[in-house]
Amino acid sequence: MQIVAKDVIAQCDALDGVEDGIIDNPDSCDYRPGALLCNKNAGDGLCLTASQVETVRKIFSPLYGTKGELLFPRYDPGAGFSGFAVLLFSGNLFTFAQDWARYGERWKEIIWVIGH
Numbered sequence: 001m002q003i004v005a006k007d008v009i010a011q012c013d014a015l016d017g018v019e020d021g022i023i024d025n026p027d028s029c030d031y032r033p034g035a036l037l038c039n040k041n042a043g044d045g046l047c048l049t050a051s052q053v054e055t056v057r058k059i060f061s062p063l064y065g066t067k068g069e070l071l072f073p074r075y076d077p078g079a080g081f082s083g084f085a086v087l088l089f090s091g092n093l094f095t096f097a098q099d100w101a102r103y104g105e106r107w108k109e110i111i112w113v114i115g116h
């Protein structure tokens, strides 16, 4: 994801008037990852496949539900890809959400027993 982070900065850093490696107003950044697409001139793996470019495009695009409702605005350009992003983009459910789905009914029983 480092290649994407660098490209985001390259495209959007100067939009706030200062080239300092920080995107002060992510809403002004309409990041487009297409320039990272591998072609015959890309040599050292510093490019993305078409599928990866599409995934990155989706990460930086709003997510809408089946009825057109906004589910998630988008990942802010310049937010980086460590820490919380690892949880978001790992392909796995959050641990808490996963545990809630797995043990939620059991927790209700435990809470009921404690309360009575």
Ligand SMILES: [Ca+2]
Pocket: 012, 013, 014, 015, 016, 017, 018, 019, 020, 021, 022, 023, 024
């Ligand atoms: Ca800046």
